[in-house]
Amino acid sequence: MNALPAAAPAHDCPDELLVDSALAVIDIEAQALEALKPRVDGGFVAACRLMLACTGKVVLTGMGKSGHIARKIAATLASTGTPAFYVHPGEASHGDVGMIARGDVVLALSNSGETDEVLTIVPVIKRLGVPLIAMTGRPQSSLAQHADAHLDVSVPAEACPLGLAPTSSTTASLVMGDALAVALLEARGFTEQDFARSHPAGALGRRLLLHIRDVMHSGEDIPRVRAEATVTEALVEMSRKRLGMTAIVDEDNRLLGVFTDGDLRRTLDDTQLDLRRTPVASLMTLKPKTIRPDSLAVEAAHLMESHKISALLVVDADNRVVGALNIHDLLRARVV
Template sequence: MSTTDYLTQGRRVLEIERAALATLEKNLDAQFSQACELMHYCQGRVVVTGMGKSGHIGGKIAATLASTGTPAFFVHPGEASHGDLGMITKQDVVLALSNSGETGEVVSIIPVLKRLNVPLIAMTGRPDSTLATLADVHVCVAVEEEACPLGLAPTASTTATLAMGDALAVSLLHARGFTADDFALSHPGGSLGKRLLLRVADIMHTGARIPMVPTGAITTDALLEMSRKGLGMTSIVDDNNKLLGIFTDGDLRRILDLRTDVHQTPIDQVMTAGCITATADMLAAEALQLMESRKINSLIVVDAQQQVIGAFNMHDILQSGVI
């Protein structure tokens, strides 16, 4: 095959799968809403099952449901008939996937589900199939053709099933009022969780580690404080620890260009008053955005009374893993 032939085949596949999704959207009906209702009000978990490629898609759907507020897990239908059916309780809802609706391993567990009175949602490409007719709710994922020219490898049908699973998960997310904070609670280990959960209070320097000099201090005193604390700046405060201004490496370069006598000049005369600050409950990701937009490398943290309670710089954010 030439390069042109590869591109032609690739575009053909994408066009077929795009058409499958368009058909899926057009055929969405009340059965979809009923499936959402069953899963929304389920007192247990959504148990997803499927064989072969449908099983792989089912695992992804279960993971998506679980991470968006709907407790769910995947059960292999072959293992279900050999003991794993014990994982399903009367409070659960089963979502069974099978393009043909006749997959033996899936159909064989239906009698047990009926005996337990467990609601069954079927997702198939054939509304007249055994699985579809025996289910309480049937969500149709029929496609006109597979992208595979042999009509054998599941391609467009698995794409349609995966997209329908996403539609169910996101619809339930909205119904539950699921928030970004809720999402972060189930993703605490990665950078996503850190971006959503980590706050300024978690990364700021506090107590004796805060660079701070009193009003009236000589500029050299401020330089020594900056060197000791290593944040590239120092805060200037009054007798009540209230923030008056900030002095940074950039300010130092500026006054040296002006040949200011750092041994004689009070810090109040060369500091930057009305500086940008952060609060302890601000998300670290928000603080990062603020620093990038203002082109600054460090922030002082203040409370509601404008008293200094912390400080941090870009290095602290990098160490936290927010980026």
């Protein structure tokens, strides 16, 4: 009996073949996405209307690769103003279907439209009177026929050369999900501020939600001295509080001026100056740049950058010093 010839080692595959294979996948998937455009039709509008009218949550479900795409679509919807979550259809048949309630909308993904686990929970969805949106690659499938709105995500071909692994089909489903999310976002008038509230730890959230009061030093950590304090006493305060400056205040804690590291360097050029006797008020900068505690932290970053300064005093409506911060506080808060 003749033995089959040994397969060539994978590392012997030419570089050109690897590149050609990748480019072919991109071309096939790009064609699949182009084929989606004519299908953004009445079914798409009906799906959007059902989701906009939803008084509960949009429940995503799907098995296997469709389940992974459903999870991502749920996350995108939830972060762009449409409350949504994912339910595994297998788990739904064993109790989790109780997570679906009247007022919800179900968006079910199945490329074949015949996934047993998904079809099993369809009667329960119908019994609850919950609208069903189906996203499938077969408009004549069982799931599509039971749906109140159908999104056709069929593709001319899978990018997998064996035609087995979901590739183009999952890409099409993901893009259709993004199209839904963005259409709903714009229909709701969802804003940058709304997005930031959903992403408080993200860069946008920090820029739009973090206020000066959240990052400033307050109470005993504020560097400040009275107007009669000497330059030496001001330097001691600056060294203790380590913000590169000190506020000069009156008896009511109202801001008179600021003495900074820069002022100190200019002072040291005067060899005739007695630091132990000279009042810091005679060397302070009058009318320094300040900011309010309810301002956004990003405004402080802009102010520092515009005026080439590295620290700010925080004052209230009566010009009383209530806080202080420097560029390092903004860096720690990841505002800059």
